[in-house]
Amino acid sequence: MQNQRVLVLDFGGQYNQLIARRVRECNVYCEVKPHSMTIDEIKAYDPIGIIFTGGPQSVYAAGSPQVDPKIFELGIPVLGICYGCQLMAHYLGGEVTAAQSDTAREYGKTPTFFDTDCRLFKGLPEESVTWMSHGDYMAKVPESFRLVAHSAACPTVGICDEARGFYGVQFHPEVNHTEYGQKMLHNFLYEVCGAKGDWTMGDYMRASIESIRAKVGDGKVLLALSGGVDSSVAAALLAEAVGNQLTCIFVDHGLMRKDEGDEVEAAFKNWDINFIRVNAQDRFLSKLAGVSEPEAKRKIIGEEFIRVFEDEGKKIGSVDYLAQGTIYPDVIESGTNVAAVIKSHHNVGGLPDFVDFKEIIEPLRLLFKDEVRTLGRELGLPEYLVMRQPFPGPGLAIRVIGDITKEKLDILREADFIFRDEIAKAHLEGTMNQYFAVLTNMRSVGVMGDGRTYDYTLALRSVTTTDFMTADWARIPYDVLDKVSVRIVNEVKDINRIVYDITSKPPATIEWE
Ligand code: XMP
DSSP states (O other), X not given: OOOOEEEEEEOSOTTHHHHHHHHHHTTOEEEEEETTOXXXXXXXXXXXXXXXXOOSSOTTSTTOOOOOGGGGGSOOOEEEETHXXXXXXXXXXXXXXXXXXXXXXXXXXXXXXXXXXXXXXTTSOSEEEEEEEESEEEEEOOTTOXXXXXXXXXXXXXXXXXXXXXXXXSSOTTSTTSTTHHHHHHHIIIIIXXXXXXOOHXXXXXXXXXXXXXXXXXXXXXXXXXXXXHHHHHHHHHHHHHGGGEEEEEEEOSOSOTTHHHHHHHHHHTSSSEEEEEEOHHHHHHHHTTOOOHHHHHHHHHHHHHHHHHHXXXXXXXXXXXXXXOOHHHHHHHHHOOOOOSSOOXXXXXXXXXXXXXXXXOTTTTOOHHHHHHHHXXXXXOHHHHTOOOOOTTGGGGTBOSSOOHHHHHHHHHHHHHHHHHHHHTTOGGGOSEEEEEEEEEEEEEEETTEEEEEEEEEEEEEEOSSSSSBEEOOOOHHHHHHHHHHHHHHSTTEEEEEEOOOOBTTSOSSOO
């Protein structure tokens, strides 16, 4: 049975993914699709509601994103957000103009007043804060609509035509700064669209297991397992679905954190699957010997990974399906990503072309990261795997600055372990999104006991971020930093100085290389 679904039509706004996440948090399935979707495609998709996202353009500007106006004749409720609201007004007989500088243009947190008779605002206070970001505004509201929200600067913040199920808001309900934004989306879904709340991870898990079984039959599936959250959850799902028809190849490149390889292996031991751990440390280290340029390191590791994977794949032979842990943000971003390459990311799921696979299976393709974690829990993966912070494919190779040796990797592993251990003891894991140590290639003079030392400087890095595209350095309490510093210089030979990285991204990046 198919879940009820909501269609989020993308007009290029910066919060589009967030809208989809918020809808799913209300237990309603939704997908983000391009605004150019045709009426027939929309009908075939059969949504219970449609949400128009915001966007950077003006609805009257040449070339601005539009929809087929027949969308308003489908009998499906529509919620327009910001640009989406203006677009709806524009098509249905309203008027949208550029706000004059001192009138209705708004940016930031804005006290807003609501008519709580409107179903969108049912059960909400009559005044609350919303997040605005608009230069245009509706000078005239379409005829069948009534005004249901306003602010001091803008008389037309919210409109509705309840008979047809059309609602529009100038602010962004999906952003946390809008106090009751989630409740408004909930109202749209449940009060207007008739949502039943049938999107749960337990159901999703059972449905995907069935569909994987139906597709794979008695074929063989190969999965590259990195130990990261996405590939681990994909592995666990496939393990449930096809058991020992699945082979997971875990390439331990010797660039993992302390005990990480053993942890990954232990987590998958209980499943009835073929698990191959390839200890390829020597292979990787010899290829990396003497290389210090960051991009060169990344390329060597990416290439070598594929070679190891190829070698193992050949041993298994006649594999029908290749499985990957691709998740929904990767799918959405790959459609529009024209950004400059800052670092060439090496994804362990990179596609080798050595075997003629019948098909690629991507069982997490429609899930957000938090949904992937929930699914992982449903499948019984241990919490430390499910909540694992991101770890780059090239591993510690890009956290040892300069050339890489086994000795330097061991020093870094110990220091990084102590840092993570102290963060856990201080119960600070939930306050930061990624934290790790970097072994700089710099040595400096110190004094220990009565003697001179000339050892490495270790850098600690910890960031808070929601999307990893921008980040701030985490304000770790001084006493915790102090404990980490004292322990590392005492317990790890060859380190005599600790520094804490206090740069945000941009201008720095999260990793040092
Ligand atoms: P940067 O250093 O670019 O990192 O600010 C952003 C996020 O991406 C992770 N990262 C990688 N992940 N393969 C990955 O799978 C890579 O090559 C890679 N390089 C960086 C980084 O840890 C951070 O979370």
